[in-house]
Amino acid sequence: MTDEKLTQGQADEKQINDAFQDLLDRYLESKHRKKVEIITKAFNFARQAHKGVRRRSGEPYILHPIAVARIACVEIGLGSTSICSALLHDVVEDTDYTVEDIENLFGPKIAQIVDGLTKISGGIFGDRASAQAENFKKLLLTMNDDIRVILIKIADRLHNMRTLGSMLPSKQYKIAGETLYIYAPLANRLGLNRIKTELEDLSFKYEHPETYAEIEKKLESTKAERDNVFKEFTAPIKEQLDKMGVPYRILARIKSPYSIWNKMQAKHITFEEIYDILAVRIIFTPRNEEEELNDCFDIYVAISKIYKPHPDRLRDWVSHPKANGYQALHVTLMSNKGQWIEVQIRSERMNDVAEQGFAAHWKYKEGGGSEDEGELTKWLKTIKEILDDPQPDALDFLDTIKLNLFASEIFVFTPKGEIKTMPQNCTALDFAFSIHTFLGSHCIGAKVNHKLVPLSYKLQSGDQVEILTSKSQKVQPSWINFATTAKAKAKIQAILKREKREQQQKGEDMIADFFQRNEMESSDENIKKLCNLHNVKTYEELALGVGQGVFTLTDNDKNEIKEKPTQANWKKYISFAFGGGNKQKQTSKKKEDETQQQTLNIDKKKIIKLTPDAIQKNYILADCCKPIPGDDVLGYIDDNNRIVIHKRQCPIASQLKTSFGNRLLAVQWETGKALIFPVNVYVKGIDGIGVLNHVTQIISEQLNVNIHKLNIESNDGIFEGRIQLYVHDVDDVNTICTNLKKIENIKKVTRIENYDDVISD
Template sequence: MEIVNSKEVSDEEMIEQSFQELLNDYLKTKHRKRVEIITKAFNFANQAHKGIKRQSGEPYIMHPLSVAKIVCNEIGLGSTSICSALLHDVVEDTDYTVEDIENIFGPKIAHIVDGLTKISGGIFGDKASAQAENFKKLLLTMSDDIRVILIKVADRLHNMRTLGSLLPNKQFKIAGETLYIYAPLANRLGLNQIKTELENLSFRYEHPEEYQEIEEKLTATAAERDEVFNVFTAPIRIQLDKMGLKYRIVARVKSIYSIWNKMQTKHVPFEEVYDLLAVRVIFDPLNEEEELNDCFDIYVSISKIYKPHPDRLRDWVSHPKANGYQALHVTLMGNNGQWIEVQIRSERMNDVAEQGFAAHWKYKEGGGSEDDGELEKWLRTIKEILDDPQPDAIDFLDTIKLNLFASEIFVFTPKGEIKTMPQNSTALDFAFSLHTDLGSHCIGAKVNHKLVPLSHKLESGDQVEILTSKSQRVQPSWEVFATTAKARAKIAAILKKEQKNFQKEGEAILLDFLSKEEIGPEAASIEKIYKFHNLKSREELLTALGNKSIILGESDKNELKEKQSGNWKKYLMFSFGSGNKDPKEKLETDKEPQEKINPKKVLKLTEETIQKNYMMADCCQPIPGDDVLGYIDENERIIIHKRQCPVAIKLKSSYGNRIIATSWDTHKTLSFLVYIYVKGIDSVGLLNEITQVISQQLNVNIRKLAIETNDGIFEGKIQLYVHDVEDVKQICDNLLKVNNVKLVTRVES
């Protein structure tokens, strides 16, 4: 008699139930009902992954099923993408090949699965040197079929939802990578809900206490917000009913991560984040042609009820964002004295806002859409970035961030043609965006008919005319103020080409000089010359000779004809100096290697280890109580960073395999320097009160204090020595009790 394992039965039931849920969700969509191919893909993947478990202990097939559900429900893709999601790990984790997938499921699904396999294991592999290359691979694949990246984002979302089963150092790596790459990528693709969830999940793992604190405060103030929403929207509903529109009004509460981000950047407490609530008016247009006019009609009608903010009308209806986002944003003054943002959008616009480019496939499974213009523009940007010669992984990621995720500005040509540029673009960037020849010969620009230099930063609405001269050449200094990938790539390429020409000329000059002096072109002779001119390499010397910044003469001859004995003596000193170290010196430098760090364990930061083995990062100056992590640098030193420090975010994304989870184990014996920022209303004796609170009440040592007043407002910075975050909190709380002190917060420097 065969005994059936009840765990296996329950696993089988769980898998079958999950698959049925996926099918039911798919059948509710407007896509063609291709149930057969989805069932075939599920059976194939289920068989391929049979017996394999995830780290959480559940059957592996539950992961592809979950990703397929996200692809179907949250991104809105059809059967091709659902099948690809179900099969996305088959080629990487089993013996099946892409050819097998193609034979069974056809070339389209095979192509997407191949793209997903190439970029598996997150954007970055375990080796730091391969990271930028992997990212390029991801973007190249994406430019073939954008569904690859949409499924990859779904894959990352499910990984983030199940991150709890991983080790802490892995959690930091994945959360950091998510915040640095995937959340902005989801944003750029217009996947607004997914972007928000990725940010919140990353934040929850990196700063669990702050996350919980904000969550509790949001829950506590929910009833109050509901009341504000109901009172604010009641007259709007009456007005919209009069217009005869079919509509719905929904409240949008700022995400926990966005709230925390604002608290950090603006140095304000939760209670002073006033834009927690926004209102969305989503309507069905009377007819498709009137969609745009309806948005403005709604704006005009609600502006009669509440006063609009003159500087806060955002028209994304006439000029959609690069990710396809369309809406009209207006900020109105509510009866409670607070500004409330209202977002006006049609049901179609709302669809695109929530699902972005994925909405293009919503009704047409084979791909393609009515408006591929923005999509094509985005893919062109990616290709330009890939052409940018960035050797270093972090530089490359910064370029990606700079261009792909930048906010946009709208700039006009002299003829009134509109061009979209990344924020912070300069006149030089604009010139290169129009044409390489225009960029390489530009001498200046006229912005709104006023003459400006090439480094002038453009703003939305500027009309820009580029001025050129045939005699103008690309200058090395241009690399400093070019911000777009295209401009930087073109400038680097032109300078490189010029340098090669100079080096060619320089080589002819050098060989001519050496042959006249009857000296052979040995490396040692050439090294003498470039070192004599304080240059670092033969290439630098050749360039300098070619562009005539160096002219060889008598002094070079004398240097080359120096007596051989002098060289011999130098050589002897060098060889003895390097080979026979003083024994004491050997003891100093050849210390015993430190015990090997195990990145899988949580590193305890004690008084002894902090003083002996670890370094506190200068960029963020962490102190006990801060959420921190460790980074093993190239010299095997461990540097402690705050988890939200911009440098740490880059390190998590680019060198995730060197990240160590850390925790404090100190007991108020070590002192750390912190900076406290204070602001308030100036009054007599205020400085004396502040110093009394710090020095006498709290017995804290002040290192430096700088306060200045302007028009009755004072602000200043105080450098103090503290033991931990608790000390900082106590100092801030006590200073806020001082009359006329309105804001106290810890800052980086």
């Protein structure tokens, strides 16, 4: 037994030493200063601190910090400070060592980063929505202190996703959902394109394993065909680039499984209908730094002489980089085989930024770096401003921030010709708030390209915008309906709340003055009488109405109070002045605690079996996504301790995964063919005599499926149809779709969630 332990111990030691040596080797290959001594010191300290601890997978725990440090070094391009912080990132959280201990041994900078990582440990979201918002705020605030905190946190999440297989299914859903909701867009916004893609693919793999495997299989089976297309398409391009004498390399870029699936879902198309799976990337070394931009356009001109470019698909991110620092020239060319192929032209420097993000080359880079006010700096400043305003609702706060995380950029100009990067679909009002809060709160309209437009006008790339203001203008509640950026929404809400508080306070003072002037007691009973007289439920509503001038306190109010008290159950009324709000919070918290306790009574390690009897008695199939047997699903324990079944890709489920991960359950269908479920199918094609008859014949007679509802419309020779059917499972739907696609002139058949869904081509 002792020999076995010794052998296991020796195997662990070798595995740990090999992993650390690999980290050191990769660090020494980088351009950073070679601070091997402090990295070795951090490794030895972390190794001792985590001694004897193992991960859920069974491997020694120290291998996780080493892996995170390797990602930070190799895949993000960070240096010794970040590597040490990554090696130490779980020490304060999981052992008895403190931040002060880290500071004494490794200095204030590493201690500050480890402290930031400790504050946001355990994932962005806690078990309750309120904790969720606070942890998310901490995460964003630490970004503002030192961007390396979030970069190491992304590295930590990437390694956790790579090793997610050892977790329980319910945990996998929570972590995968959280990753797609926050970490992938954060990585994208910080320019970490390769990491963003891997996070998306890994999340997709765990949420929809069968679909992921199917797409991977189709990518593999079509690889040879793509290789031939790439070879034929790039041959004349290589010949032309060789003549130009510019050092280059040409790569094939294949669309990721998640991106393919996303497009299939959004466009309601099959894998075979996606035509941009292959793109071509030209990466060149410029003649010199000054000629980099010119070389980009020279290559574009050269390849445009070989293949005809698409007139509407030139994307110039060289002259105007994306907000995450991405630079490239994208052009779509028509191949000799009649296929549109996108070509991305980048310098080696642009490619480094695209793959690793410019955060690695930014002001915190070891050995000094540029102090320029880049887009990332502006974005962090915007987030800081948003965090300065209180946000009582956790989910609203997250959705507001996500407006900025996901936004695509457009470029607009000020009257003086200065360029501003703004999110796509932003309005003139958003632009006003992006310049200054005072400008936004006093704007009355705008001139776009010298023409007068309303504040709700949606800006286009290239617009020149002038904001018109008035000192008498005030923020209007209706503005929140067409503000789209996080900053504008946050500022509008903050101003409206402040005004509401001021009006309520004014009303409270007027009510107190009314009682004092008329020598009456400001009792609960008298306040209740005033509320009843003005038809409001609470003291807060009364005070706000009085402050806004909606209600006026007159002799009628005085007479009402002086009447004999009624037998109304006024004791239930608790006024604002006597702390009703606190009691309400206590009640709410008690209810939440009770719900939390109830959820714990369900064995979450157990996979829920959806048998016919169980579905009819114990579970609710969510109406928002209408799951049927065969769909990838999960269970959610609601506030009434009922289990609601959602599709995993349902938008509501996505929010539940990130907000209430502790209430998720793994679910497995076991219905056989015992139950039937309604599904909706959309068909589109070229109109002709007998098409409807052919469709109904296949469904009803050949497949023996009951049609519940049918609607066919024809316009200009094109027909669209919506059919509601009753089926047993997803296999039935697939069989129906496959058979309908065989009908001549039917061009599209797809399952839709709602009968009236709008389908875009």
